[in-house]
Amino acid sequence: HRRFTLPAGETTVTNEGGTVFVRSGEAVLFQRLRTEVSELRFVGGDGNEILAVGDLGLHNGQAIDITFDGQAGTDTFRLLDSAQTLDLTSLPSDGIVNVEIFDVVGSGQNELILDAATVRLLAPDSKRLLVRVKSGDEVSFGQDWMVDAPAFIGGETVHQQHQGDTILQVVSDRPWQNPFNGLDVNRDGTVSPIDVLIGINVLNEGNAGQLNAPMSAAELPIYYLDVNGDQFISPIDVLIGINFLNTAAGSSEGEAPEPPMSSALSPPSGDLTPLDFSLLAALPASSADENTLLRPTSGCRRTSSRELLTATTALWSAIEAREEAVHHSLASEWRFGDAGRELSEADNLRAEANEFDEALATEDDWLF
Structure with a gap:
């Protein structure tokens, strides 16, 4: 040698x-x-x-x-x-x-x-x-x-x-994507509905768009919002999280099993499974910081299934308004038509969420 x-x-x-x-x-x-x-x-x-x-x-x-x-x-x-x-x-x-x-x-x-x-x-x-x-x-x-x-x-x-x-x-060249687990938005080591709700909250506040690379410590990400690594925060990032929870959990538990500590650092491929927003209502009690992610109209740190429905409805509206832009930016990596077909079921999901809300009418508000 x-x-x-x-x-x-x-x-x-x-x-x-x-x-x-x-x-x-x-x-x-x-x-x-x-x-x-x-x-x-x-x-x-x-x-x-x-x-x-x-x-x-x-x-x-x-x-x-x-x-x-x-x-x-x-x-x-x-x-x-x-x-x-x-x-x-x-x-x-x-x-x-x-x-x-x-x-x-x-x-x-x-x-x-x-x-x-x-x-x-x-x-x-x-x-x-x-x-x-x-x-x-x-x-x-x-x-x-x-x-x-x-x-x-x-x-x-x-x-x-x-x-x-x-x-x-x-x-990495994706500063807003969690390189250890792209689905773990709040970097707590697990993938749970709170990761999806963080994205929903950002979209509801009208902050969809390109995520610029931080130029100083003050600009570092608090949350890893770029789930699919395209350097944008958009409805598709939320949909990926929902799709994972629906597929991996498949139960009434509020938390899905942990994926392995690995990352492909590239957008996922394949078809989206039918969306089921009811899983988001099974959130466990969480910390004070996470409690503020959804902002109830009452001002207290409690939110009802109705407010969850409002948040998801706003998400659907954001998806419809940005569909053309998302399609343009992801056409080479995602079969966006599959996502579009899933989103056409929004009315059915609204009806399901309303039934869920009525079933909870006599219960105390959920604490997130």
């Missing part, structure tokens, strides 16, 4: 026409037929080194065994191509160590698999890892993370989650 001490800056490893090249800038450090290469060892120095690796292909079903010890400084492992999968959980303990940044953007559609134990192995001193992704990439983070508020660092929105003293940060 070959061992390289990386110079400062970026070193690339590529397969070009069956020949493996290792380059630093324009300088070729290594060149050999792919069939003759089975292992490559890289060691960093005191600076900030970047090791960028392309799709090197297989020989006799085997990939090239690459190790990278970044040592001191802030070091980066970067993918160069597309459709690459990097499973950090399957690497040996000395495979990639002392690396603080993983950049999986490449040329798109890459996949990264990691968990908290992996972060501690990769960065044993800081126990902190930064991952860079773009829409279309898929990342699996493992379980038992707690999602924190985003931070504004170095002119970028940095999404954060922690597990004990282990910190995982993510920078």
